Amino acid sequence: MGIMESRLIHATVGFAIGDALGLPVKGQTQDELAASPVTGMKGYGAFNQPAGTYSDETSLTLAGLDALQHGFDQDALVNAYQTWFKNGEYAPYGKRNPDIWPSVETTLTTGKATAAPNEPGALIRTLPFAFFAYQTFETNLFKKAEGSRLFRNFVTLTNLDPENMVASAIYTQIVIELLADAPDLPAAITTGISKTGAYFADQPTYQPTFAAFNTQLETQTPDGTATDPLSLLVRTLHALQTWPDYHDAVLNVLMLGGATDTAAALTGGLAGLAYGYTSLPHHWCLMLAEYAQIVDLCRQAEKSGFFPKYD
Numbered sequence: 001m002g003i004m005e006s007r008l009i010h011a012t013v014g015f016a017i018g019d020a021l022g023l024p025v026k027g028q029t030q031d032e033l034a035a036s037p038v039t040g041m042k043g044y045g046a047f048n049q050p051a052g053t054y055s056d057e058t059s060l061t062l063a064g065l066d067a068l069q070h071g072f073d074q075d076a077l078v079n080a081y082q083t084w085f086k087n088g089e090y091a092p093y094g095k096r097n098p099d100i101w102p103s104v105e106t107t108l109t110t111g112k113a114t115a116a117p118n119e120p121g122a123l124i125r126t127l128p129f130a131f132f133a134y135q136t137f138e139t140n141l142f143k144k145a146e147g148s149r150l151f152r153n154f155v156t157l158t159n160l161d162p163e164n165m166v167a168s169a170i171y172t173q174i175v176i177e178l179l180a181d182a183p184d185l186p187a188a189i190t191t192g193i194s195k196t197g198a199y200f201a202d203q204p205t206y207q208p209t210f211a212a213f214n215t216q217l218e219t220q221t222p223d224g225t226a227t228d229p230l231s232l233l234v235r236t237l238h239a240l241q242t243w244p245d246y247h248d249a250v251l252n253v254l255m256l257g258g259a260t261d262t263a264a265a266l267t268g269g270l271a272g273l274a275y276g277y278t279s280l281p282h283h284w285c286l287m288l289a290e291y292a293q294i295v296d297l298c299r300q301a302e303k304s305g306f307f308p309k310y311d
Contacts, residue, residue, distance in 0.1 A: 003277055003295065004276070004277050004278070005310040006277075006298060006299070006302065006310060007179065007273055007276075007308065007310060008131055008298045008301060008302055008307055008308065009277065009294075009295055009298045009299070010272045010273055010275075010276050010277050010279075010280070011127060011131070011175070011269050011270075011272045011273035012061065012062075012065065012127065012128075012269070012272075012294060012298050013272060013277075013280060013285060013288065013291070013294060013295070013298075014246060014268040014269055014270075014271055014272015014273065014279075014280055015057070015058060015061060015127055015265050015266075015268050015269035015272065016054045016058040016061075016265070016268075016288055016294060017250070017268055017272075017280060017284050017285070017288055018250045018253075018261075018263075018264035018265040018266070018267055018268025018269070018271075019054040019055055019057045019058045019261050019262075019264060019265035019268070020041060020051075020052050020053055020054045020058075020261075020284075020287075020288055020289065021038060021040075021041060021042075021250055021251070021254065021260075021264050021268075021284075022038075022254050022259075022260035022261035022262070022263065022264035022265065023045070023046065023047060023049065023053060023054065023055045023097075023099070023260070023261040024038075024042040024043065024044060024045025024046055024047070024049070024051075025038055025042070025045055025046065025254065025257075025260050026045075026046045026047075026055075026099070026258075026259065026260050026261050027046055027257075027258070027260075028046075028257050028260070029224075029257045029258075030224050030255065030256050030257045031257075032257065033254065033255050033256075033257050033260075034255065037251075037254075037255060038251060038254050038255075038260075039251065040283075040284070041283075041284055041287045041288075047097055047098065047099060049092075049097065050289070051287055052092075052287040052288045052289045053092045053093075053097065053289050054092055054261075054265075054288070054289060055097050055099045055261050056096075056097065056099055056100045056101065056104065056124070057124045057261060057262055057265040057266075058265065059084045059090045059091050059096070059097075060081060060084065060090075060104070060124060060125045061124070061125065061127050061128055061265075062084075062090040062294065062297060063077075063080035063081050063083065063084045063089070063090045064077060064080065064081075064125050064127075064128040064129065065128040065297060065298070065301050066080050066090070066297060066301075067079070067080040068128050068129065068132045068301070068306060068307075069300060069301040069304035069306055069307065070304065070306070071306055072132065072136075072150050072153075072154075074153055074154075074157060077154070077157060078107075078108075078111075078157060081104075081107075081108055081157075082108055084096060085100075085105075085108040086108075092289035092290055093289065093290075099261070101116075101119045101120065101121045101124070102116070102119065103116035103119045103121035103158055103159055104119075104121045104158050107121075107157065107158045113156055113157060113158050113159060113160050114158075114159070114160060115159070115160040115161040116159055116161060116164070117161040117162070117163040117164075117228055117229075118227055118228045119159070119164075119227060119228070119229070120164065120167065120227070120228070120229040120232050120259075120262060121158040121159045121164060122154075122155040122156075122157070122158055122159040122164035122165070122167075122168045122229070123164055123167045123168050123171060123229040123232065123233065123266070124262060124265070124266070125154075125157075125158070126154075126168045126171050126172055126175075127171075127175065127269045128301075129151070129154050129172060130171070130172040130173075130175035130176055130179075131175065131179070131301075131307050131308060132306055132307060133147065133150070133151065133172060133176060134175070134176045134179045134180070134308060135305075135306055135307050135308050136150075136306070138176075138180070139176055139177070139180050141172065141173070141176060142169070142173070142195065142196070142198075142199040148199075151168075151169065151172065152165070154168075155168050162205060162206050162208075162209040163209055163228055163229045163230050164229050165206055165209075166196070166200065166206055166209045166210050166213055166229075166230065167213070167229035167230050167232070167233045168229070169196045169199065169200070170192060170193055170196045170213070170233060171233060171266070171270075173191075173192035173193075173195050173196050174188050174189055174192035174193075174270060175192075175269075175270070175273065176192070177191045177192045177195075178270070178273050178274055179273075179308060184274070185240055185241075185244070185270065185271075185274040185275075186241060188274070189237055189240065189241065193214070193217075196210065197210055197214070209230070212230065213230045213233070213234070216230060216231065216234050217234050217237065217238075220234070222234055222235035222238045222239075222256055223235070223256075224255075224256025224257040224258040225257070225258050226258070227258065227259050227262075232259065232262055232263055232266060233266070235253060235256060235263050236253065236263060236266040236267045236270070239252055239253035239263075239267050240267060240270055240271060240274075245271070245275060245279060246268065246271040246272060246275050246279035246280060246281075247279070247281055249267050249268075249271045250264045250267050250268045250271065253267045
């Protein structure tokens with residue numbers, strides 16, 4: 001199978017590139033970025049890292065991808081995350097970047113998940129699970145009791161709050177719709193939100209949170225200072241619906257500042273999946289840390305039987 005056909009590579013590399021574009025300017029304000037916008041891979045900056053370095057979002061994604069190629073096992077997922085956290089596995093150049101969401105750090109330090117509604121600790125890990133879920137349940141993840149159980153177990157490895165549950169469900173279902181050959185990205189977004197809303201409709205723990213997401217998506221301008229999963233997802237979807245190509249979507253989602261690595265990673269994962277490998281600027285791929293290793297891990301996962309394979 002060639003790289004042009006591998007949708008797992010398209011999404012994962014798209015995610016990692018977005019992360020690497022955003023990491024050097026993490027924490028900058030919208031005004032600062034307006035004065036000095038990101039136009040490509042930059043070195044150093046916020047964490048003094050070489051150009052192309054990705055952060056915890058991508059490392060956790062790669063760790064999850066590696067664990068899920070052997071099937072769904074909560075202990076295996078935690079062990080993979082721990083291998084990154086303690087030993088730098090899945091990190092650029094074998095060294096973990098100090099950037100990590102506190103809720104994830106708490107889980108990996110204490111073994112206990114927390115309710116952290118202002119952090120996207122589960123949302124940032126979701127991409128490989130969505131591929132695994134599509135291979136296992138096709139488009140019926142939330143219609144199957146086992147699918148719902150696995151999804152909840154995945155989210156609550158790190159985060160117990162409704163915000164992460166709802167945001168992760170929406171992101172997962174959008175990925176599933178794209179894998180099921182939705183006509184285009186806007187259609188996948190619309191259908192993904194609709195199906196997730198139906199799933200949460202009779203769940204009083206989560207329905208108000210889903211309603212809050214819908215209201216925010218429909219009525220509010222994305223907030224660059226927000227770090228909660230619902231706001232980051234709204235920011236992501238707004239960028240994808242405004243700029244219909246990979247390059248413009250990931251660069252413009254950065255312009256709001258704040259959690260730039262997270263927002264660009266989430267945006268890049270969906271845009272890479274939707275638009276394919278040729279949408280990823282080649283020079284960004286060449287500058288991405290561990291690019292070959294990421295591609296190899298994706299190909300390995302596709303051979304496992306637990307991920308979609310295109311050949």
